[in-house]
Amino acid sequence: MPTGVSANAMLNLQPWTRPVETVTTNIGLRFQYAFNDDWNATLSANQHAFKRDDYTAFPYGCSGQDLYPGFCGNGDYDVYDYRSLGETKKPLSAQAMIEGKFATGSLRHAFTAGVSTFRRKDRAGLYVYDWVGVSNIYQPQIVGTSPGVTGPVRLVRKDTENSVFVQDIISLTPNWKLHGGLRHVDVDGYQYVLKADTEIRAKHDFLLPNVSLVYTPLDNVSVYAAYSQGMEHGGTADRKAMNANEELTPSRSKQIELGVKMDVTPDFMLAASLFQIRKGLEFQNAARYFVREGQAQHRGLELSAQGKAGRDLNLGVSLTALNSQQSGTGNADLDGKRVPNVPALKAAVHADYAVQQVAGLSVNGSWEYAGKKAFEYNNTTFVPSYHVFNLGAAYATRIAGTRAVLRAAVNNVADKFYWRDVTPESDGYLYPGASRTFKVSAQFDF
Template sequence: MLKGQEYTNTNHRVEAIGRFATAGIGHELTIGATYNRRASAGWFNGTARAAQNLYDPVDIAPVSPTLTQTGFPSEVNDRGLYVFDRMSFGEQWQLLAGLRKTVYRSEASNPSSPVPTYRADKVTPNVSVMWKPLKDLSVYASALRGLEETGTAPLNTDNFGQVLPPAVSRQHELGVKARLGAVLLQTALFQTDRPLATTINRVYQVGGETRYRGLEFSASGEIGRDFALVVSGVVLDAEITKVGTGNPLELGKTPENTPKNTLGVFGEYRLPMVPGLALNAGVYHVGKRAVNNSNQAWVDGYQTLSLGARYQTRIFDKAVNLQANLDNATNRNYWSTAGNGLLGVGAPRTLRLTAKVDF
């Protein structure tokens, strides 16, 4: 339970795009700058102890713990400059090459943090090649590096609230995209190497590296005049490939809270007898996950069902979109997250109502 949370997120971006040709090569040049500031005023937290069984959960009586300040003010400033050039060599070949310079700074006032301030100044490249042997078929390969955040220390560590230093991740991908009529098919093989954040002697820190290899696929489009379908999934082989001092047992294990497979199927049917009205349903699967990087236990996979309705009309000559969604329609009990010595309970059956008016 967290109380008194207050967050501020500020984003700015400016971008210029130009097209020109040199020596028969088409160029689409993009130059831009970004600024992001994220600030937290801290929070109050209370804890209580109760016996529980991971594999056979029982109801726990309500508790009223004493709230104390356990989160401290923090601020992250992330500035970036980037330039990308998409080059076209005839109708079949394209090359995208670019660089991004990131200037990152984080500060925290937590007195328990051994290093309350981090700074990083990195230039990371991005290169991809696309080949279109046919009008509706393309093959691509990409390689990129990026500076990414590595997380914030959770409440059950001695340096809780500390924002960890950013680190460079690497990604390679080989994919195919094809359009069959009104259906878009996509599949890709990928490998991502990224830093590992873990707890060593009750201190949350960057302590190794993880490798994610997998296959992702999706199919989306119109089936007939009134039905749309989206299917997507990932088959993943994740492994801890490097460990730091203090956590040798994690080497070769699966990173915590990482499923080996996910799958989603979503469909929408537009009722021809009621113009503007559409009904939808989705089924989502998440595979089993390790509760920690040592793989001492696993939480089961789960499936959830969502149902919804959408109605588009005009009121006073304004476009209006009304939508209702029932998430976890069967009210299934499941663990939504696992890691950092904690388990997260999945949300119960939830009804969401939204209305959008275009002026």
Template sequence: MNTLRFTLTPAALAAALLVATTASSTAFAQQAEPKADENIATVVVTASADASAQGLPAAYAGGQVARGGRLGLLGNVDIMDTPFNSTNYTHALIQDQQARSVGDVVQNDPSVRVARGFGNYQELYMIRGFAVGSDDTAYNGLYGLLPRQFVATELMERVEVLRGAHSFINGAAPAGGSIGGSINILPKRAPNQELSEVTVGVETGGQGYGAIDLGRRFGEEGRAGVRVNVAHRNGDTAVDREERELSVYSIGVDYRGRGYRLSADVGAQDHQLTNARPSVDLAAELPMIAAPDSRHNFAQPWTVSNERHTFGTVRAEIDLGENAVAWAAAGLRNGQEFNILAGIDVNAVNGDATMSRFDNIRKDQVRTGEVGVRGELRTGAVKHTLSASASGFHSKSRNAFGMSDFAGFASNLYTPRDVAPPPPDAWPSGGDMNNPLVTGKSILSSLAIADTMSFMDDKVLVNVGLRHQRIKDYGYRNDTGLERDGYEESENTPFAAIVYKLRKDVSVYANYSEGLQRGPEASGVGIVNSGTKFAPYVSRQREAGVKYDSGRYGLTAAVFTTSQPSAYVENNVFGVYGEQRNRGVELSVFGTPVRGLKVLGGLTLLDAEQRITEGGKNQGKDAIGVPQTQLNIGADWDVPGVDGLSVNARTVYTSKQYADGANLQKLPSWTRLDLGATYNTRFMDRDLTLRARVDNVTDKNYWASAGGYPGAGYLVLAAPRSVVVSATVGF
């Protein structure tokens, strides 16, 4: 009976939310329509985030999402002209929710759930049921520049989520993700008005936070701008014994010339975890076990995870005439990671487990860039927007690792035992931790062309395009540096879409798109073909949707189906054996349906099926780690009679999911409630903003996700109730 209740509730709630929102436009029509002397609140375009004449798309009513976002070589496109389902989260939302990372921001998205990388603490984003790693997150349109495992919000102005396979738009992601969608981070730029803000805060566990955000414009008409951000977090988290230290620095500069625009960014992030709680591997023969207390920590006290990254980008755009523009961009990143880890393998329903030590060091060097041109012309009654671009990406990784005895040491998930750190034994192919050799190189290059044709006074938009992508991927031995395997493959990824504006406020669209995915690399404990690289493969997507824009609130609906070759482990051999098909329905709502009330949320229904499996034994069963129902309902309310005070609430529901391909290990559904408040006032003639937030208000214990890495069903325990308060002062 309980299962039935939780299964039906999300759909009912989502339907009620969407119906109520639509009804509010009629029931409150007199209140919703602006008076002659009253304007709907919007955000004025004050700076360009990408050195473009288009500038930063304006925020939608309510300020939580933007009216448009970046579509690769097509540039910034309004949501009603976009032949995809996308959401672009603003800096205002990031601030008011006191989000720490990309993962915190996309918790607002009903099509996204946050998981974790394989054997580490990397944020992993499941978009439409497909994994997108944080190292496949783009920065101002370029892949591979941001820190690999965790991206702090101090580096971002906006978070753009584009759903669906779209290798034509951005090219193949270097780490093999972006089949279900992609995430693009927009950097900060100096606004036209002087910006000087200092923020201090504290959260559960005693972790302190401090940040400085400065922005200035200089010279004639304020053409030159500088934006500086510095932030530091340090202390215990809400998880017992877990510690986190984060330092972030970034400088963004831009210049708005006559007929050209320039921008550049330099950033650094140092992220250190001590005693961080690991993921949980559950023996295949066991049923699903109960989640421990969410504050509980089963990490060994000597475990650490440290990463340091520095990066820089430059971008330029020049006008070639009234309706044509050319651009160029380039970026570099150097990264270093060092880990002493101890995973936990549970082998009994009472929580008995074994743990073993795994050390590794990784160094990355990334170079990336693109050039392009875009222009307009007419052929009779048809307006063409023609785009062409070329991109390149080069990465080199150095890796070495050491492991303790495979037998490990005994522990228990519910009553863990601390032990002295066992020595990491020399491993035959682990390499030298003091001098890691090059173990991988990836070289990606592509050429793309596109034509957006406009008919009937822009009521019909037809998009066609093609990207030719070449991928070179090489692997080398950890111990000798000799080439182990590799490949060079190329593929053409076409794109076709249509947008039809039934009315000024209603658009329908359909698209066919493909995702080119770099082949996976076999890895994991006990894998006999560890290190083997697999050739890239193509995923195919079909999608259709409708969008409604009232000016105050928006509604979207989409249906889609995507098929992808799938990789998993059979008899300790990693391989690309089968096919997975994800299809589903997405509903979303955003904006201000009633004065003083902002809404943001939606519903995603997913059917992720293993269509082809080895020997057919799991054929027709659900894919690992993909819930059937994902529901988000968020609201922000301006409290009447208290000027400057608003309160907000968000409910996140995720239905059951499986941790194994046989669908025998089922994670129960879970619902999380988050509450917050923001108060804007003046204090000693200064702007003061006070914020408070409580995540997981009811302090529920649950398994938040299963897997993410192909064929693996490791479990991640949910974060406990966490309270964070902060104060921001403007000078």
């Protein structure tokens, strides 16, 4: 493996590549109506649209030494012409909900009921992914493009999810509250797998309960225990899997949590919780099929503090310790190992200070930490931990009689290089965090 090469080196820099061209739009509407002091209704909807054209010189492998992934001993690597054009996604969500308060005998209720729908349409065409030559990490080479052409864009995915839900918070006594809810989800899915030229249709339904019990021994202290189930959308097999581009069916996740919250002052809160989340483990097995087998379990402790820590200081602190584990796959190389891309420790601190000497001025800073993470399901490789520091300021004023907030920020002040996220899919990807970034913005309230 070649050494001494900066992680900032652009291995896909070819004259025929272009930046990924992305266009997005988002429109949201919300209407709320109060029938009286105790009952109200809410209608909301959101339409998102996304379009992307991708032209990339994709560096991958060393055919001369049959290394996939990898580099040749002299720094050579294969270059592929990757083009995916006209990909679009259009998710639409809408919800109608009614909320109210009433009593049945000595029990007081805070009741919520509603219906929601989510509709998604994805379009795409056959992409080009062709070998076009060899470059070198020490002496980059210009290579040509593929004569291949992308296929016509067509509907490749259509999902419809309809839900009905109810939730009730029952005040049993002045110190005890019971939260209970139920959601029924109907999922109607359609896939067209481009490479296989096959259609997949599937319908599923889920009944998802949630329940929690809250005890308030003091006015400013609450202790709770909670159990809930959720629906997890299935992942999509990558292009190298035998079932490439197929999406797995939805599945069920289960979570339990024990916690305590304390209002130290009316404006400052401390919280601690123990939790466990279990869901299906998705990975590419030895037969090169993308499957859901066994489970991924996350057990953790979360500590947090948030609120006004002084007259001019707002503070947010969080610390999460996680034990993640794979089990039930029947593969000794996977069972008992850590789940990829999950750090054992995460921490963050955010502070915002109002400068009294200058009316409307505040300064802020934050620190983020993530521990090392497993790169593959068998935990052969780990990516290192990282720290990131950010600084910023905001100034609230009036411009031409209009309220305005001017903001400036420097993210990743130390310009530290780090791997923000990783995935073992398609032989593995590393996603670098953003380098030092300067941001300015203005907000006007009319």
